[in-house]
Amino acid sequence: MTENLRVQEFWRGLGLPGIIDVHTHFMPANVMDKVWSYFDAAGPLTGREWPIRYRHDEDVRVEHLRGFGVRRFTSMIYPHKPNMAVWLNQWSAEFAAHTPDCLLTSTFYPEESAAAYVAQAIESGTRVFKSHIQVGDYSPNDPLLDPVWGVLEESGAPVVIHCGSGPAPGRYTGPEPIAELLARYPGLHLIIAHMGLPEYRDFLEMAAKYAGVYLDTTMVFTDFTEEMTPFPRDQVHRLADLQDRIVFGSDFPNIPYPYVDALEGLTRFDLGEAWLRAVCHDNAARLFDVGLPDLA
Numbered sequence: 001m002t003e004n005l006r007v008q009e010f011w012r013g014l015g016l017p018g019i020i021d022v023h024t025h026f027m028p029a030n031v032m033d034k035v036w037s038y039f040d041a042a043g044p045l046t047g048r049e050w051p052i053r054y055r056h057d058e059d060v061r062v063e064h065l066r067g068f069g070v071r072r073f074t075s076m077i078y079p080h081k082p083n084m085a086v087w088l089n090q091w092s093a094e095f096a097a098h099t100p101d102c103l104l105t106s107t108f109y110p111e112e113s114a115a116a117y118v119a120q121a122i123e124s125g126t127r128v129f130k131s132h133i134q135v136g137d138y139s140p141n142d143p144l145l146d147p148v149w150g151v152l153e154e155s156g157a158p159v160v161i162h163c164g165s166g167p168a169p170g171r172y173t174g175p176e177p178i179a180e181l182l183a184r185y186p187g188l189h190l191i192i193a194h195m196g197l198p199e200y201r202d203f204l205e206m207a208a209k210y211a212g213v214y215l216d217t218t219m220v221f222t223d224f225t226e227e228m229t230p231f232p233r234d235q236v237h238r239l240a241d242l243q244d245r246i247v248f249g250s251d252f253p254n255i256p257y258p259y260v261d262a263l264e265g266l267t268r269f270d271l272g273e274a275w276l277r278a279v280c281h282d283n284a285a286r287l288f289d290v291g292l293p294d295l296a
């Protein structure tokens with residue numbers, strides 16, 4: 001069976017109209033090339049090979065997602081230096097303009113201009129932001145970001161934030177800085193990327209404490225991730241408790257295994273079909289306010 005059919009069988013079997021994937025990467029070609037070089041070298045860094053599975057031209061990658069039945073996805077972009085976010089946001093806006101199934105994604109960096117361009121991005125229809133604490137190498141509590149969090153809290157726009165210490169730790173990764181951020185901006189809508197791995201426990205606790213905290217399933221529960229940073233078995237009940245706060249993400253195209261593995265990984269703990277429907281579609285549909293026609 002082709003991979004497309006295996007993926008489609010997964011969501012059709014749940015009675016869903018398709019999948020919403022909150023964590024996919026589309027970015028300017030020269031930036032994507034750099035990301036791919038990073039993963040090519042990641043063997044020495046993380047002790048494992050990381051062959052990018054969907055290393056194709058951009059239009060081919062979009063068609064892959066559509067073939068799987070992914071009805072909405074994002075273009076996760078992230079700057080690693082000042083004066084880069086605006087350019088990324090412009091690129092992303094153009095991408096979303098000719099890719100209607102992409103939720104317009106923007107990003108930011110601690111810099112004087114950030115509050116203004118984030119407000120502008122929301123005004124121009126941004127549906128989701130991305131923040132990468134390890135690559136950006138900034139503290140989420142950098143005073144330059146205070147007005148940004150203020151704007152984001154007020155607007156309710158969700159931020160997918162890579163803030164756990166895996167697969168590679170950074171100066172500001174881990175639960176403490178995010179706990180501090182949430183204490184200051186308790187109304188933020190944060191989607192904790194990779195479920196905060198390897199600090200699953202602390203981030204699940206934050207989701208239990210703050211109604212605006214979500215977790216994405218990006219790479220978690222797969223054989224690849226379970227080998228190095230297994231999900232703590234004594235926390236499985238939390239996944240059930242937080243059924244309405246967990247959203248599917250894949251990290252497409254930068255994954256070292258087939259897309260369908262990410263979906264099949266979700267069945268690892270037998271959380272039931274209602275849980276799978278919530279995670280693969282319904283929670284994100286509610287969070288991003290997308291009504292989808294029944295295309296099944």
Ligand SMILES: [Zn+2]
Pocket residue numbers: 023025076251
């Ligand atoms: Zn990612």
